[in-house]
Amino acid sequence: MAIDPAVIGTELPSSTLTIDAGRLRFFAEAIGETNPIFTDLAAAKAAGYENLPVPPTFLFVIELENPDSFGWLATLGIDLRRVLHGEQSFVYHSTAVAGDVLTATPRITDVDSKKGGALDLLTKTATVTRADGALVAELTTVVVVRNPEVAR
Template sequence: MSIPATAIGTRPQPVTLLVERGRLRSFARAIGECDPVYTDLAAARAAGHPDLPVPPTFLFGVELEQPDPFAYLTELGVDLRQVLHGEQSFTYHAIAHAGDTLTARPEIIDVLSKKGGALDLLVKETTVTRSDGSPVAELRSVTVVRNESATGVRNEVNAR
């Protein structure tokens, strides 16, 4: 089933997250970040930050904080077994820090069909703001959905 163009403009549920130091330290370790500014409060303050700064790619996970972060896809009829993360980009306006409460507000901005309908690309933009409404970043992601029902499309994975 192809993703309908009517999905454009859909706004999945916003997510609010209190950024905690322990979470930032764990994330920094998980991505192999060696700069102590991301794990040591004294180093962060010596570098001019009020608290531990949020590592750049941390914001990608904010939307994953809800109980069913992919509900918007299932509501569109997408089989999650056919989904691939295609692309991610970030535009930053300010550095977020531990203690900030961030809200991510996603919106589906485009749906494209490729490979004769074999692939649907769902483009989503997410605005991240602090609790006072000041902008932190915009995230753009592309989700690739394999559409096995496309006419004349051979599923190479299952053909092996």
């Protein structure tokens, strides 16, 4: 089933997360980040940060805090067995650090069809803000949805 372009502009449930230093250390180690500013508070402070900074790509974790973080796909009638992560990108406006309370507010920003409708590309963009409303980043995710009923 093709995704209806009328979903463009749909706001999805927001997620809020208090950034925990232990979680940042674990994430940095998991992605192989070796810069000590991401795991050692003294190194972070020596580099000018007030606390451990958020490692690259960590901000996508915020949306995964929802109890049903992929429920929005099902709401659109998308079968999760037909979904593939296509792409992600980040535009950073400021650095988040441990202790920050961040909220990700996602919305659907584009729908495109490829290969004669056999594939739909669904783009979701989330703005990440601090508790005071200051913009931290914009996160973009492209989800590829295979439409098996379309002959190839």
